[in-house]
Amino acid sequence: MLATILAGLRARAARLVLSSLAIALGVAFVTGTQVLGAALDANARDGLARHARNVDARITVDAAEPGQSTLVSPETLAAVRRAPEVAAADGRAYREVPLLDGAGKAVPAVAVALETDQRLRTADPVQGHLPTGPTEIAMQDRTAATRGLTVGQQVTLLGTDDQPRTFTLVGTYQQALTRSSLYTSDQVLLLPEALAAFADQPGFTEVVAVAAAGVSQEQLVRALSAVATQPGVAVTTGAAYTQQLLDTFGSQAGQITYILTGFALVALVVAALVIYNTFTILVAQRTRELALLRCVGADRGQVFRAVLAEAVAMGLVAALFGLGGGVGVSALLQLSLGAFGGAAVPAVRTPVSLTTVLTALGVGVLVTVLAAVLPARRATRVPPVAAMRGQPDSSGEVARTSGWRVAAALLLALAGAGALVLGGRINNETSITVTGAGTMLVLCAAVTLGPLLVGPVNRVLGALPALLLGVPAKLAAANAGRNPRRTAATMAALMIGVTVVSMVNVVATSAKATVDAEIDQQLPADYTITSSLYDRALPTALADQLAALDEVATAAPTRTGDIRVDGAAENAAGHLWLMGVGDGVIGTLVRPETATGQLGSLGPDELAISEQAAKRTGLAVGSTVPAVAVSTESQGDGPRRDLRVVAVYRDASGLGDALVGMDTFTGLHPEQTGYDSIMVKLADGVSPQAGRAAVERVTAATPIARIDSAAETKAELGGQLDQLLAFVWALVGLAVVIALFGITNTLTLSVLERTRESALLRALGLTRGQLRLMLVVEAVLMALMGSVLGLVLGIGCGWVMTESLSSAQTQMLFTVPYGQTGVLLLGAVVAAVLSSALPARRAARSSVVAAMATA
Amino acid sequence: MSAVVSQLGTRTAVAARDLVKVYGKGDTAVRALAGVSVSFAAGEFTAIMGPSGSGKSTLMHCLAGLDTVDGGSVHIGDTDITHLGDRELTRLRRDRIGFVFQAFNLLPTLTARQNILLGLELAGRKADQAWLDTIVDTLGLRERLDHRPTELSGGQQQRVACARALVARPDVVFADEPTGNLDSRSGAEVLDFLRMSVRRLNQTVIMVTHDPVAASYADRVVLIADGALAGEITQPTADSVLAALAHLGA
Structure with missing residues (x-):
C-alpha cells in the first residue's frame, strides 16, 4: 500500500503544489509569529539585563x-x-x-x-x-x-x-x-x-x-x-533585581504575539478550506483509480489510510517550507519594526526553538489531515464497480442535507450574533476575544450554509457578465454553479478574509463618524489651544491675549480636575472628572445636550453632571452634594464645597463627568494656576486663514501651546484609523493571498477534470480567447461571491457591533465606508483575473484532438 | 493508391489532396496518413472504415480542422483550411461544420435545448424556429428539451448531439463512431436519422465507424488501411462491407 501511496504522490505532485503553498503560508505565519515573539523577548531580556548589569x-x-x-x-x-x-x-x-x-x-x-x-x-x-x-x-x-x-x-x-x-x-x-x-x-x-x-x-x-x-x-x-x-x-x-526584572517582563509579555496568533489562526482556517477542496476534487477525479484499488482487494480502511497518508506527507513537506518561510517573515518584520523609527536596525535575531519546529510541523500536518478527513471518508464510499463505469461528473448533491445545514447554520449564526453583542457590551480585554469568537461563529454559519447560497448568489452575480460577454460568461456561470460544495469551499476562503477586514473597517469608520459628529455638535470652537505636555498647563495670560484679538469673538479657558462627592469612601464610584468653564461659554462653545434640568449658565456652586456619572453617583437635578477636591500633587484632600445639581446632560467625549463655573472650580482647585485648554471662536466674517494667523501670532511665544482645529482633530482621528486599518489589511492580506491560491487551485483542478469538455467546446467553435474568458469569468464569479458574502457578513457584524456599542447616551453612527468597499471589490476582481491566468492558459493551450483522446 | 475519388456532376463538399500526417519525430515517427486524396460530394452519406490504427480517425480530425496536417491540403467547399490559423479554424468549425462524437458530446451543465443551440449562440446567430422544431420532432426530443444530459439515456444524448450538429445547417457533419456506445436499437435510430437528413434535407455526412452494419446505412464506404486509401464501396450492405474488410485483413 505504501508503494501505491508514494507512486500516487509522485504522479500528483504538480496538483498538490498549489494547495501545499496554502498550508506553507499558514505555517509560515505561525512560525513567523513565534520566532518574532522569541526574538523580541530575547532583545527585551538583553535590554533588561543592561539595567542589572554589574549591579550588586x-x-x-x-x-x-x-x-x-x-x-x-x-x-x-x-x-x-x-x-x-x-x-x-x-x-x-x-x-x-x-x-x-x-x-x-x-x-x-x-x-x-x-x-x-x-x-x-x-x-x-x-x-x-x-x-x-x-x-x-x-x-x-x-x-x-x-x-x-x-x-x-x-x-x-x-x-x-x-x-x-x-x-x-x-x-x-x-x-x-x-x-x-x-x-x-x-x-x-x-x-x-x-x-x-x-x-x-x-x-x-x-x-x-x-x-x-x-x-x-x-x-x-x-x-x-x-x-x-x-x-x-x-x-x-x-541577583534578586535581575530576577524581578525578568518576572515583570514575563507578566506583561505577549500582546503583539497574541494578536498575530489570532490572525495566524484565520490564515490556517483559510488554508484548511483550500486543502479540503483539493482533496475533495482529487478523490472525485480518482474515483476509478480508487475503485480499481478496491477491486484488487483493498478494504475501506486501506483506502481511507491511503488518502490520509497522502495528506500527512503533503502537510509535512508544506510545514517544512512554511517553517523556513516563517523565519524569513520574522526577520523581515524585525527589519520593518526597526525601520519604524528610521534608526539603524539592530541585529536581526531568529531564535528557532524546538517548540517552534514542533509547532510548525504539528500545525501543518494536523490542519492538512483534519481538512482531508472528510474527503478521505468519501473515498471509502467508492464502490468497486465504479471502476467499470465512466468517470462521473463530480457534482455534489446538496439538497439531501439542506434541512440540517440550515438548522446548524441558524444555531451558529445566533450564537455568533449573541457573542458579538456581548463583546460590544463588555468593557475589558476579554471583549476582543468574545468579539473574535462571535465573528468566527458567524463565519462558520456562513461556511455551513455556503453550498446552499452558491446557487442563488451565482444566478444573481452571473446575470450581468452573461449579458455583457455572451456565451462564455453563461458557461462560466453554469460551471461556477455546477458543484456548489466546491465553489462554496473556494469562496469561503476569501469570504473569511473579507469579513474580518470589512467588519473592522465598518466599526472603525462608524466610531470616527460618531466622534466627528460629537465634535461638530458639542464643541463648535474654531480652534482649541491645548498644552502639548500633559503635566504643564497653559499660562492664563494667553487667554487674555487671545480674547484681546480683534479676530477673536470668544476665548474660553477650561480647567479639569478630580473631585470626590458625598463624602464617599475611597472608591472610584464617588470620583468625578470635573471641568471648569468660563461665563457665557455654555450654549456657545460648549453645547452639551441637556437631558433634565436647565443648563443656561452655571452659577456659584452649581453643577451639571453627565447621565453616566449621575447614574453612578445617584445624583439627580435638585440634589445637593458635599464635594472634596482630590489633588494629584499633594496626597491629601483639597477644599470642600457643597454643590447643587442643576442639570443632567447626555454623555459626550471631551466634556468630562461634570461641569462647573470657573469660579466654583477655582474654589475647589486653587492650586491650578494655568488653563488646560482655551477654546477660540473667531469673530463673524474673519476668514479661517486670517484667524489662524492671528492665533498663531499670539501663541508663538508659548512653546507648549498647540493649536487644534476641529478639522485637524478629525484628520488626526482619520490618520489613526488608517494606520489601524493598514495593520489589519497587512495581516488579513495573507489570508486573502491564500484564498486566491485556493481559487487558482480549484480552477486548475477543474480544468484538468474538464479537459474533454473544453475540447468539445473548442470543437464546437469556442475560440481560445473565449475559453480563457470563460475561466476568467468563473474565477471572477467565485471571487465576487466570496467578497460579496464577506462584505454582507462583515458589514452585518459591524452593524451588530455598533448597535451593541451604542448606549442610550451615545448612539453610534453606523457608517459604511463605500469608497473602500468599492476598492475591495475591485481588488477581488483584479486578483481573480490574475489567479485564473495560469489555469486559463493551460486550458487554452491543449490541443483539441489530444484532449478528446484522454479518458 | 492516390486516385481522386469523386462523383462527377455533384458539388464537392470536402476534399483532401495528398494528405500527410506524421506523429512523433526521427526514428519514432509514425506516418498516420501517407498521402491520402479523397473527396466527398455534397448531399452524400459517406462512411470511413478501416481496422484499428488505420488512420481513419486521424483522417476525420484533419478533414474537420481539428488537427493540423504535415502535407497536402484539405478543402471544405472552396476554402483551403490547411493554412488557416486557430481563430479562422474555430470560426469555420462553428459556422460550417457539425460534430457528433462517440461519447461526451454534451456539456453536463446545460439542458438539452441549450446544448442544441450552443453552436448558434457561440456564433451569435438566431435559430430558425421551424427548422429547430422539425429536427426536435423528427428526433423525438420534444419532451426532453429541458433535461440535463445526466437525465437522458445514451440514445437520447446521441440524438441531442445529432440535433446540435444539424441545427445550424452546416456544410458537412462529421460523426466519429456515433453509435459506438449505443445498443443496437438506439444505434439504428441515430443512423436512420443521419441517413434521413441526407436523403430528405440534402445534408452532407461523413461518418467514421468500424461497424459494418452502421456503414451499410451510408451511400458510399471509403476504406482506409495503414494510412492510405484501400478502396471504396458504393451502395454498401453489411455483407459487402464485411467482405471488403476481410479482404483488408482486418
Whole structure:
C-alpha cells in the first residue's frame, strides 16, 4: 500500500503544489509569529539585563508614607557611596522634559541621567560619545533620526520655568529593540547635574551599587540596609533585581504575539478550506483509480489510510517550507519594526526553538489531515464497480442535507450574533476575544450554509457578465454553479478574509463618524489651544491675549480636575472628572445636550453632571452634594464645597463627568494656576486663514501651546484609523493571498477534470480567447461571491457591533465606508483575473484532438 | 493508391489532396496518413472504415480542422483550411461544420435545448424556429428539451448531439463512431436519422465507424488501411462491407 501511496504522490505532485503553498503560508505565519515573539523577548531580556548589569545591590523606596516622596534621596546616595563595602554607586533618574522641535514647539521627551560609573551605564553609544560636560547631551538614535538632528547640532529643552536651555548634541546611543520601542517617546541622556536643573524634587528612582572586591551581594545588602536610613527604602541583591526584572517582563509579555496568533489562526482556517477542496476534487477525479484499488482487494480502511497518508506527507513537506518561510517573515518584520523609527536596525535575531519546529510541523500536518478527513471518508464510499463505469461528473448533491445545514447554520449564526453583542457590551480585554469568537461563529454559519447560497448568489452575480460577454460568461456561470460544495469551499476562503477586514473597517469608520459628529455638535470652537505636555498647563495670560484679538469673538479657558462627592469612601464610584468653564461659554462653545434640568449658565456652586456619572453617583437635578477636591500633587484632600445639581446632560467625549463655573472650580482647585485648554471662536466674517494667523501670532511665544482645529482633530482621528486599518489589511492580506491560491487551485483542478469538455467546446467553435474568458469569468464569479458574502457578513457584524456599542447616551453612527468597499471589490476582481491566468492558459493551450483522446 | 475519388456532376463538399500526417519525430515517427486524396460530394452519406490504427480517425480530425496536417491540403467547399490559423479554424468549425462524437458530446451543465443551440449562440446567430422544431420532432426530443444530459439515456444524448450538429445547417457533419456506445436499437435510430437528413434535407455526412452494419446505412464506404486509401464501396450492405474488410485483413 505504501508503494501505491508514494507512486500516487509522485504522479500528483504538480496538483498538490498549489494547495501545499496554502498550508506553507499558514505555517509560515505561525512560525513567523513565534520566532518574532522569541526574538523580541530575547532583545527585551538583553535590554533588561543592561539595567542589572554589574549591579550588586539596588535601593528603592517601596513603602512611602502618604505625602512622602517615592524617590531615593541624594543624601542616601551619598551615604551609600561612603560605605566601605561599595566600589561604585549611582542614582538612576529620569524626568519628562519637553524638547523643542524645529518649529520651536514643545514635544514630550524623557531625559535620563547618565550613570557616572562606567560599569553601571545602560546605553551603548552609536555615534560620537556620551555627555562629559553639563552642556552636552546624547540622544537615542531613533529620536535623533526622527527629529533630523546630527552630532554637533544644538538641542533645546524646556525647563520647568518654561525657559529654554540649549545643549550640544555630542553623540547618539542605542537601546535594544523591545516591545516598548514602538510606543516610547523621544529619549535624551544628560549628566545628573544637568538633569537636576529640570527636577522640581531631587532624588532618584533607584540607586544601584557595585560591591568592593571580596564583598558578596548579601554582605553588601546588609551593609547598605544599615546605611540607608531614609524611611520606606528597600535594599535587594543584584541577583534578586535581575530576577524581578525578568518576572515583570514575563507578566506583561505577549500582546503583539497574541494578536498575530489570532490572525495566524484565520490564515490556517483559510488554508484548511483550500486543502479540503483539493482533496475533495482529487478523490472525485480518482474515483476509478480508487475503485480499481478496491477491486484488487483493498478494504475501506486501506483506502481511507491511503488518502490520509497522502495528506500527512503533503502537510509535512508544506510545514517544512512554511517553517523556513516563517523565519524569513520574522526577520523581515524585525527589519520593518526597526525601520519604524528610521534608526539603524539592530541585529536581526531568529531564535528557532524546538517548540517552534514542533509547532510548525504539528500545525501543518494536523490542519492538512483534519481538512482531508472528510474527503478521505468519501473515498471509502467508492464502490468497486465504479471502476467499470465512466468517470462521473463530480457534482455534489446538496439538497439531501439542506434541512440540517440550515438548522446548524441558524444555531451558529445566533450564537455568533449573541457573542458579538456581548463583546460590544463588555468593557475589558476579554471583549476582543468574545468579539473574535462571535465573528468566527458567524463565519462558520456562513461556511455551513455556503453550498446552499452558491446557487442563488451565482444566478444573481452571473446575470450581468452573461449579458455583457455572451456565451462564455453563461458557461462560466453554469460551471461556477455546477458543484456548489466546491465553489462554496473556494469562496469561503476569501469570504473569511473579507469579513474580518470589512467588519473592522465598518466599526472603525462608524466610531470616527460618531466622534466627528460629537465634535461638530458639542464643541463648535474654531480652534482649541491645548498644552502639548500633559503635566504643564497653559499660562492664563494667553487667554487674555487671545480674547484681546480683534479676530477673536470668544476665548474660553477650561480647567479639569478630580473631585470626590458625598463624602464617599475611597472608591472610584464617588470620583468625578470635573471641568471648569468660563461665563457665557455654555450654549456657545460648549453645547452639551441637556437631558433634565436647565443648563443656561452655571452659577456659584452649581453643577451639571453627565447621565453616566449621575447614574453612578445617584445624583439627580435638585440634589445637593458635599464635594472634596482630590489633588494629584499633594496626597491629601483639597477644599470642600457643597454643590447643587442643576442639570443632567447626555454623555459626550471631551466634556468630562461634570461641569462647573470657573469660579466654583477655582474654589475647589486653587492650586491650578494655568488653563488646560482655551477654546477660540473667531469673530463673524474673519476668514479661517486670517484667524489662524492671528492665533498663531499670539501663541508663538508659548512653546507648549498647540493649536487644534476641529478639522485637524478629525484628520488626526482619520490618520489613526488608517494606520489601524493598514495593520489589519497587512495581516488579513495573507489570508486573502491564500484564498486566491485556493481559487487558482480549484480552477486548475477543474480544468484538468474538464479537459474533454473544453475540447468539445473548442470543437464546437469556442475560440481560445473565449475559453480563457470563460475561466476568467468563473474565477471572477467565485471571487465576487466570496467578497460579496464577506462584505454582507462583515458589514452585518459591524452593524451588530455598533448597535451593541451604542448606549442610550451615545448612539453610534453606523457608517459604511463605500469608497473602500468599492476598492475591495475591485481588488477581488483584479486578483481573480490574475489567479485564473495560469489555469486559463493551460486550458487554452491543449490541443483539441489530444484532449478528446484522454479518458 | 492516390486516385481522386469523386462523383462527377455533384458539388464537392470536402476534399483532401495528398494528405500527410506524421506523429512523433526521427526514428519514432509514425506516418498516420501517407498521402491520402479523397473527396466527398455534397448531399452524400459517406462512411470511413478501416481496422484499428488505420488512420481513419486521424483522417476525420484533419478533414474537420481539428488537427493540423504535415502535407497536402484539405478543402471544405472552396476554402483551403490547411493554412488557416486557430481563430479562422474555430470560426469555420462553428459556422460550417457539425460534430457528433462517440461519447461526451454534451456539456453536463446545460439542458438539452441549450446544448442544441450552443453552436448558434457561440456564433451569435438566431435559430430558425421551424427548422429547430422539425429536427426536435423528427428526433423525438420534444419532451426532453429541458433535461440535463445526466437525465437522458445514451440514445437520447446521441440524438441531442445529432440535433446540435444539424441545427445550424452546416456544410458537412462529421460523426466519429456515433453509435459506438449505443445498443443496437438506439444505434439504428441515430443512423436512420443521419441517413434521413441526407436523403430528405440534402445534408452532407461523413461518418467514421468500424461497424459494418452502421456503414451499410451510408451511400458510399471509403476504406482506409495503414494510412492510405484501400478502396471504396458504393451502395454498401453489411455483407459487402464485411467482405471488403476481410479482404483488408482486418
